[in-house]
Amino acid sequence: MSASSAKVSRKENSNHDGADETSEKEQQEAIEHIDEVQNEIDRLNEQASEEILKVEQKYNKLRQPFFQKRSELIAKIPNFWVTTFVNHPQVSALLGEEDEEALHYLSRVEVTEFEDIKSGYRIDFYFDENPYFENKALSKEFNVNESGDPVSKSTEIKWKAGKDLTKRTGQTPNKAGKKRQHEEPESFFTWFTDHSDAGADELGEVIKDxxxxxxxxxxLVPDMEDEEGDGDDDDDEEEGLEDIDEGEEEEGEDEDEDGDGEDGEDDGEDD
Known part of the structure; x- marks a missing residue:
């Protein structure tokens, strides 16, 4: 390699290294700016969460009188809550026959979201006198502890002698449960003693949300299905009536044709 060629090569490498340094510097500056912008986005998201929380708290208070009025009306309908639970696809899969029997004594359900909605909620179940337990009310509460972790606690069920449904693993599932292939569901009431995953309590969230x-x-689910079924029956009846009418018309036509033939024969005999 000549001396002039070596100079040109060193110059090209120097230019290339300078371009890399410039590129890396620009990328680093861009990353720093992205981080700044992201901090602004996070700040706005936090502000939005606080404002949304205030709106939710406001409307929770506005809804309370209507929830109270609804509870008073529901109290006039026997077996409202057990029917509601049995008709719900997820809850019904958790109900054995004896669970369903016990829930026939359930007179009222209430969900209360705490003032600070982020901190949790409570579900209260009120029962009439029943052969299963002494409690007039059972509650399960969800909140967060001092560390910010979700936790739950519930009423201890005071079972009557020989009536503890949580110890009967061989409960027969109801029809809805069979449809969902839950052959031996745990008792619905084990939910009150299960605090293993308070942050993702499916039954609690289903009831609340x-x-x-x-x-x-x-x-009202069964009534809606019955109405649809009645409509199908009416259609079947109409189709059946149409078939009968068509059959009568065809028979009438056959009789007319036979009658014409007989008249023709009589005419021939007279001749």
């Missing part, structure tokens, strides 16, 4: 906002939709 799905059933409580509008229990009537599940209470």
């Amino acid at each position: 799905d059933i409580w906002p509008n229990p009537l939709q599940y209470y």
Whole structure:
């Protein structure tokens, strides 16, 4: 290699290294700016969460009189809550026959979200005098501890002698449970003693977020199905009547044709 060629090569490498250094510097500056922008986005998200929480608290208070009025009306309907639970696809899969029997004594359900919604909620079940337990009310509460971890606690069920449903693992599932292939469901009441995963309690969330906002939709499920079924029966009856009418018309036509033939024969004999 000539001396001039070596100079050119060193110059090219120097230019290339400078370009890499510039590129890396620009990337680092861009990353720092992205981090700054992201901090602003996070700040706005936190502000939005605080404002949304205030709105939710406001409307929770506004809904309370209507929840109270609804509970008073529900109290006039026998077996409202057990019917609602049996008709709910997820809850019904947890119910054995004896669970369902016990829930026939369930007179009222209430869901209370705490003032600071982030901190949790409580579900209260009120029962009439029943042969299963002494409690007039059973509650399960969800909140967060001092470390910010989700925890739950519940009422201890005072079972009557020989009536502890949580110790009967061989309960026969109801029809809804069979449809969902839950051959031997644990008792619904084991939920009150299960605090293993308070942050993802499926039954609690279903009751709070799905059933409580509008229990009537599940209470009315069978009636809606019956109405649809009645409509099908009416269609079948109409089709049956049409078939009968068509059959009578065809028979009438056959008789007319036979009659015409007989008249023709008589005419021939007269001739």
